[in-house]
Amino acid sequence: MRLRPAIASLVAALALAGCATTPPEALRGTGDLGVVIERAAGRVQIVEHSTNSSLATVPGLGDLSHAHVTFSRDGRFAYVFGRDGGLTKVDLLARRIDKRIIQAGNSIGGSISQDGRLIVAQNYEPGGIKAFDADTLELLSEVPAEYAPGKFSKVVGLADVSGQRFVYALFEAGEIWVTDFTNPRRPTTTRYPAGKQPYDGLVTPDGRYFLAGLFGEDGISLLDLWQPERGATKILAGYGRGEQKLPVFKMPHLRGWSLAGGQAWLPAIGRHEVLVADARSWQETARVAVKGQPVFVMARPDGRQVWVNFAFPDNEWVQVIDTVEKRVVHTFSPGKAVLHMEFEPRGEEVWLSSRDSNRVSVVNTATFATRSELPADAPSGIFFTARGQRIGF
Amino acid sequence: MRLRPAIASLVAALALAGCATTPPEALRGTGDLGVVIERAAGRVQIVEHSTNSSLATVPGLGDLSHAHVTFSRDGRFAYVFGRDGGLTKVDLLARRIDKRIIQAGNSIGGSISQDGRLIVAQNYEPGGIKAFDADTLELLSEVPAEYAPGKFSKVVGLADVSGQRFVYALFEAGEIWVTDFTNPRRPTTTRYPAGKQPYDGLVTPDGRYFLAGLFGEDGISLLDLWQPERGATKILAGYGRGEQKLPVFKMPHLRGWSLAGGQAWLPAIGRHEVLVADARSWQETARVAVKGQPVFVMARPDGRQVWVNFAFPDNEWVQVIDTVEKRVVHTFSPGKAVLHMEFEPRGEEVWLSSRDSNRVSVVNTATFATRSELPADAPSGIFFTARGQRIGF
Numbered sequence: 188m189r190l191r192p193a194i195a196s197l198v199a200a201l202a203l204a205g206c207a208t209t210p211p212e213a214l215r216g217t218g219d220l221g222v223v224i225e226r227a228a229g230r231v232q233i234v235e236h237s238t239n240s241s242l243a244t245v246p247g248l249g250d251l252s253h254a255h256v257t258f259s260r261d262g263r264f265a266y267v268f269g270r271d272g273g274l275t276k277v278d279l280l281a282r283r284i285d286k287r288i289i290q291a292g293n294s295i296g297g298s299i300s301q302d303g304r305l306i307v308a309q310n311y312e313p314g315g316i317k318a319f320d321a322d323t324l325e326l327l328s329e330v331p332a333e334y335a336p337g338k339f340s341k342v343v344g345l346a347d348v349s350g351q352r353f354v355y356a357l358f359e360a361g362e363i364w365v366t367d368f369t370n371p372r373r374p375t376t377t378r379y380p381a382g383k384q385p386y387d388g389l390v391t392p393d394g395r396y397f398l399a400g401l402f403g404e405d406g407i408s409l410l411d412l413w414q415p416e417r418g419a420t421k422i423l424a425g426y427g428r429g430e431q432k433l434p435v436f437k438m439p440h441l442r443g444w445s446l447a448g449g450q451a452w453l454p455a456i457g458r459h460e461v462l463v464a465d466a467r468s469w470q471e472t473a474r475v476a477v478k479g480q481p482v483f484v485m486a487r488p489d490g491r492q493v494w495v496n497f498a499f500p501d502n503e504w505v506q507v508i509d510t511v512e513k514r515v516v517h518t519f520s521p522g523k524a525v526l527h528m529e530f531e532p533r534g535e536e537v538w539l540s541s542r543d544s545n546r547v548s549v550v551n552t553a554t555f556a557t558r559s560e561l562p563a564d565a566p567s568g569i570f571f572t573a574r575g576q577r578i579g580f
Numbered sequence: 581m582r583l584r585p586a587i588a589s590l591v592a593a594l595a596l597a598g599c600a601t602t603p604p605e606a607l608r609g610t611g612d613l614g615v616v617i618e619r620a621a622g623r624v625q626i627v628e629h630s631t632n633s634s635l636a637t638v639p640g641l642g643d644l645s646h647a648h649v650t651f652s653r654d655g656r657f658a659y660v661f662g663r664d665g666g667l668t669k670v671d672l673l674a675r676r677i678d679k680r681i682i683q684a685g686n687s688i689g690g691s692i693s694q695d696g697r698l699i700v701a702q703n704y705e706p707g708g709i710k711a712f713d714a715d716t717l718e719l720l721s722e723v724p725a726e727y728a729p730g731k732f733s734k735v736v737g738l739a740d741v742s743g744q745r746f747v748y749a750l751f752e753a754g755e756i757w758v759t760d761f762t763n764p765r766r767p768t769t770t771r772y773p774a775g776k777q778p779y780d781g782l783v784t785p786d787g788r789y790f791l792a793g794l795f796g797e798d799g800i801s802l803l804d805l806w807q808p809e810r811g812a813t814k815i816l817a818g819y820g821r822g823e824q825k826l827p828v829f830k831m832p833h834l835r836g837w838s839l840a841g842g843q844a845w846l847p848a849i850g851r852h853e854v855l856v857a858d859a860r861s862w863q864e865t866a867r868v869a870v871k872g873q874p875v876f877v878m879a880r881p882d883g884r885q886v887w888v889n890f891a892f893p894d895n896e897w898v899q900v901i902d903t904v905e906k907r908v909v910h911t912f913s914p915g916k917a918v919l920h921m922e923f924e925p926r927g928e929e930v931w932l933s934s935r936d937s938n939r940v941s942v943v944n945t946a947t948f949a950t951r952s953e954l955p956a957d958a959p960s961g962i963f964f965t966a967r968g969q970r971i972g973f
Contacts, residue, residue, distance in 0.1 A: 218655030262611030
């Protein structure tokens with residue numbers, strides 16, 4: 188069969204048009220991708236950090252006023268947890284929402300299992316955790332945070348650890364729970380007393396220790412996940428608001444904690460200080476004076492620097508601490524209301540979101556020069572796909 | 581304009597056919613990709629570790645009898661360094677060679693700069709390092725290992741560290757060199773005396789310390805890259821072949837060294853032992869008896885386990901050490917002549933190559949069950965794209 192020229196041209200044009208529905212980035216790696224939360228607009232920007240550009244905007248993600256993101260093991264999908272209980276799977280290559288569900292009334296985040304097959308959300312209301320199939324977002328099981336008959340707790344500090352386990356703290360219960368999803372439809376949970384009102388938690392980079400900050404008393408609750416039968420112990424008894432109950436403008440994020448050079452770097456609560464503690468003995472070894480009440484205290488991936496942002500009214504500032512000299516070596520303002528920082532995986536640059544300046548700045552960590560500025564609508568969290576290759580994110 | 585149904589069908593068929601020229605994996609993430617070296621055939625297999633399958637075979641890579649692979653920051657490209665001085669850039673998504681050059685007469689590997697823009701090869705003959713544009717493979721500069729007028733040394737142990745620097749050891753010169761490629765066409769090099777005949781090296785996961793094993797004397801040469809002006813110091817003076825000069829069937833790979841739980845796990849030289857040293861004081865703290873002369877001693881990413889393979893005649897065996905109990909907890913044979921191991925990024929499975937059984941085995945690290953076996957032609961090295969997100973690979 189032969190086509191007349193006009194129809195042949197049409198065929199060719201349609202063939203091209205058909206291909207053009209394949210996104211422009213069909214053939215591209217995902218190791219340098221990430222998302223920036225535009226909190227007020229309920230959107231995410233898809234960005235890349237090889238040349239520092241924005242690739243696309245994906246709307247329709249609901250209330251992102253407190254959002255967290257975790258990534259699939261292949262780096263293609265971002266799972267965005269919204270404040271309103273929305274769980275949205277964003278396809279970073281097709282640049283669109285792949286699936287979206289409302290999984291709870293009020294959520295503060297979630298994580299992905301070691302094997303990448305389960306997404307687990309941590310919820311305030313109703314309090315508990317839920318496990319979803321990472322591919323379909325089908326609900327597989329849930330663990331209500333019912334710590335006494337009819338009493339439910341908010342869940343905080345959820346982190347994935349090895350063996351398909353998730354560890355998290357229960358604010359009202361004063362407990363740390365470890366849930367094993369080896370059988371994803373029949374999870375098993377072990378409970379450990381943890382102190383008064385744990386308000387956030389993190390795992391160390393090796394996934395061994397879970398640390399929960401306490402709101403109701405000073406000190407930190409530590410559980411050794413390699414020897415959990417020993418139970419949680421209290422460390423850094425002087426860490427907290429103290430007996431005078433200092434005014435605290437914003438409780439620091441424990442996820443910001445850093446381990447660098449065998450030392451843990453912690454945001455002091457209510458004080459203009461960063462605390463340094465030996466990561467073996469958990470004894471305090473130093474304090475570094477900083478410009479305000481620290482919120483995030485984050486180590487550059489090599490641990491040579493620790494970057495600090497602050498609560499209001501000092502939240503336009505960022506300081507950099509040299510971890511060998513244990514002193515501030517750089518102070519600058521990338522913009523107004525600096526909410527979050529994310530290092531590129533090997534640490535040569537860091538991305539900072541300035542909510543009230545509507546921009547994201549990319550700063551060279553060796554020279555402190557601003558390399559790029561990207562416009563963004565009230566940006567908050569920044570998350571790169573390299574998190575999908577690590578434990579505890 | 582309306583098309584008759586037959587033509588409309590044809591248009592649709594052609595549109596699909598046009599799109600089908602896009603490779604089958606056009607839309608896929610790269611975070612779970614890797615390559616397996618088929619050493620005798622000069623080929624690599626492209627594999628993925630989400631479902632443990634082989635995706636494609638790419639031939640034409642020359643002599644791969646001692647091959648090393650490093651990855652682009654976006655995870656799309658593998659740079660394969662062959663024994664014959666070949667440097668091949670493989671496109672993991674298009675599944676073909678993107679570029680290939682012969683850059684030296686005899687090479688043992690290379691690495692990628694912190695920002696991902698430079699590929700640096702380490703060469704035996706002619707001894708030295710060369711820097712190439714990661715995109716085009718254009719030669720940008722070279723640093724001959726001429727340690728005295730007219731005298732050239734083999735280069736070993738090359739590792740990338742922060743600040744566009746590369747650190748490496750010179751066997752005949754007995755020196756460690758640090759070359760800064762901030763200006764890639766005008767690198768600057770600093771030299772440090774390091775002891776007799778350094779034969780391999782590695783950097784710690786944070787990129788701070790470079791350690792070089794010594795062939796000509798016992799002990800290890802250590803350079804603190806955060807304070808290089810202090811020079812290299814000798815640690816673990818008892819580490820080596822000893823005064824009796826034990827027979828050594830294969831010098832262990834230092835890249836296999838592991839830091840886990842604040843301890844360094846090292847292959848003893850000529851002895852059926854794995855040594856444990858405190859990673860702060862560098863004092864030996866324990867020895868674990870194993871089945872043969874260890875070659876690779878590799879920590880699972882969380883550090884809870886250390887996996888060991890062996891030199892001939894024990895090279896069909898693999899042992900697993902529990903790092904808390906400091907004892908062997910599992911011994912098995914995945915096949916004959918086990919040459920290499922690579923953990924999936926979060927450690928739930930490990931891939932092992934058995935050269936003389938022509939297969940790669942994927943083993944669950946919690947249960948030790950074999951999850952998959954993939955046929956491969958005399959496989960040696962296995963490398964996953966997650967290396968591109970880390971320092972020192």
